[in-house]
Amino acid sequence: MPVVPQPEDLLTVEELIQRYLSQADLTESAKQGLNKLLANEVPIEMKPVSPAHFYRFSSGEPRRLFWARARGYIGEGNMKLHCCVAAYVSDYALLGTVLLPYSKYKARFIASLDHAMWFHSTFRSDEWMLYECDSPWAGSSRGLVVGRLWRRDGVLAASCSQEGVLRVKPVTENSKL
Numbered sequence: 001m002p003v004v005p006q007p008e009d010l011l012t013v014e015e016l017i018q019r020y021l022s023q024a025d026l027t028e029s030a031k032q033g034l035n036k037l038l039a040n041e042v043p044i045e046m047k048p049v050s051p052a053h054f055y056r057f058s059s060g061e062p063r064r065l066f067w068a069r070a071r072g073y074i075g076e077g078n079m080k081l082h083c084c085v086a087a088y089v090s091d092y093a094l095l096g097t098v099l100l101p102y103s104k105y106k107a108r109f110i111a112s113l114d115h116a117m118w119f120h121s122t123f124r125s126d127e128w129m130l131y132e133c134d135s136p137w138a139g140s141s142r143g144l145v146v147g148r149l150w151r152r153d154g155v156l157a158a159s160c161s162q163e164g165v166l167r168v169k170p171v172t173e174n175s176k177l
Contacts, residue, residue: 001150007067007128010047014038044089045071047128062135062145064097067128074126085125086158087117090147095164097133098143102168109167113142116161123149123157141165 049065068089130150137144149158
């Protein structure tokens with residue numbers, strides 16, 4: 001398991017968005033986009049390890065790390081439900097990882113071609129787990145991403161892979177799109 005700050009030391013996605021919205025130099029289109037993100041009711045609580053990289057404010061390696069858990073109590077008795085929540089988490093940010101090194105491009109279309117998961121050990125999706133996403137390859141309008149879902153005690157709970165189609169366009173400052 002990668003060595004990262006614990007979830008208690010990080011801000012949630014909603015807290016980060018509120019912090020970005022309080023910046024005086026934020027453009028109106030950026031405010032609209034952030035408010036749109038806030039309006040989405042996502043059933044997963046997430047805490048990015050590197051927020052600037054998570055949101056593509058800075059380009060870098062095609063790797064994304066964040067803590068995730070279900071919003072609300074699920075309990076111990078229903079492992080199938082925990083696996084369903086983990087599958088939701090695994091699909092949430094996986095393909096977007098492909099674009100992290102390419103900050104000059106914006107996705108205009110992304111679709112999954114395949115998505116596979118392997119469950120290795122029991123886990124609770126209503127407890128914090130570290131999700132590690134890596135994209136080892138991108139090209140020809142496609143990208144491959146692998147993910148690992150770690151329990152807090154360092155045990156690998158699940159692995160996944162996804163290949164997707166990505167159509168991109170250059171980011172332009174004066175675009176009205």
